[in-house]
Amino acid sequence: MSPTIVVRHNSAALRYETEVEGHLAVTEYRLEGDCVIFTHTLVPPELRGRGVAEALVKTALEETRDQSRRVIAQCSYVAKFIHRNPEFQFLLRND
Numbered sequence: 793m794s795p796t797i798v799v800r801h802n803s804a805a806l807r808y809e810t811e812v813e814g815h816l817a818v819t820e821y822r823l824e825g826d827c828v829i830f831t832h833t834l835v836p837p838e839l840r841g842r843g844v845a846e847a848l849v850k851t852a853l854e855e856t857r858d859q860s861r862r863v864i865a866q867c868s869y870v871a872k873f874i875h876r877n878p879e880f881q882f883l884l885r886n887d
């Protein structure tokens with residue numbers, strides 16, 4: 793069984809992050825009005841396939857929802873995650 797992944801919101805760096813076995817994984821964003829623009833998710837090769845990106849993005853989207861913000865998914869992983877998880881699709885900004 794893999795350990796629990798603890799995700800931190802590092803608002804000063806505009807990213808959600810977690811450290812697993814000494815490796816840092818992040819989901820980066822920028823703010824524009826009431827939107828959170830997710831720009832990049834980076835998970836080191838040593839951590840891939842272990843649910844790290846999923847934990848980062850899920851936490852980020854839950855906080856975005858709780859803040860009543862909208863999402864622009866420039867990051868392909870965030871876009872795929874939202875597509876696979878319909879409970880977050882309402883967050884997408886429709887232009």
